[in-house]
Amino acid sequence: MKSKIKSLAKSKVEIIVTFDNNELLPFKNKALEELGQNLTLKGFRQGKAPLDLVESNVSPIELYEKLSLFALEKFYSQIISDNNIEPLGQPLISITKLIPNSLVELKLEISVMPHLTLTDYRQVAQGKQTSRQPITVTDEEVTEALTWLQKTRASTDPKTNTKIVPPLDDVFAQSLGNFQTLEELKKNIKEGLTIEKQEKEKERWRLEVMEEIIKQIKEEIPDILIEAEKSKMMEELKIRLAEMQLPFEEYLKQIKKTEEELLKDFLPLAEKRVKMALVLKEIAEQEKIEITEEEIEKKINEILNQLPDPELKNKINLEELKIFASGLIRNEKVFELLEKQQ
Structure with missing residues (x-):
């Protein structure tokens, strides 16, 4: 042959x-x-x-x-x-x-599968360190969160049909969990808001680094990957609509588009998502990033524990889940490597 x-x-x-x-x-x-x-x-x-x-x-x-x-x-x-x-x-x-x-x-x-010729991704990440935004949580934000909690605990007076909002005091804090004082509750809220902002900033910075690397890709991306990503995005949309109990056909009427037009709209984002996945894969290969079976098993258990329906767990293809979990771990290790570039 x-x-x-x-x-x-x-x-x-x-x-x-x-x-x-x-x-x-x-x-x-x-x-x-x-x-x-x-x-x-x-x-x-x-x-x-x-x-x-x-x-x-x-x-x-x-x-x-x-x-x-x-x-x-x-x-x-x-x-x-x-x-x-x-x-x-x-x-x-x-x-x-x-x-x-x-x-x-x-x-x-x-x-x-294309083999990308990447720019110096370490240098890109290093250059983007100055774009990191400081994380601050103001007293106003804590108060806003407290007020929202207060409203969710409001009751209705059956005689007057008026809302009764509980006062913001130590008793209110104790009713929400393992808090002895209102100050402890405020501290917990501030810590939670800080973590939330840190996660958002981390995702924003990671996306900024990826977009800079992606901009310099010269290789053409296979149509088959982009079409598969568009189909994946469509399925993700249908799942979200089902969770909102909004029929897909009704959604199309609301946005005044056909499914084919919607798929066409997905093209720029689908191409970006495919390029990002290829970049992460290429960096992992160049850096010889390794993933252990223990790490994969731990991630699989984390994913399964997040599923609310026990029946859903039995329907999952474990081999596909293993590949998915491995990809999540690999991507996280790549981002951690980029974040360390000083």
């Missing part, structure tokens, strides 16, 4: 594969059995004719087409390995040369 690879646009490759007769003949019986399934020959039920009779009733071209596909099925993983590519989806196959009893030449067009 010989193969020759050529790069195409949009992160695709063309591979010309040639099988000689010795590589094709081992699949002859299998090919004849399959071809014979559609033959009705005198004296035999359909698909039950002897193989030598089947061979005499099919054209050599038809036989060698079938042989080449069986050969490709067997040697495909070797072709991928020999040419050092990571395929996305199934190849587009065409026969470019066929000489019975001699050889078959196939052309494979395959979308492949």
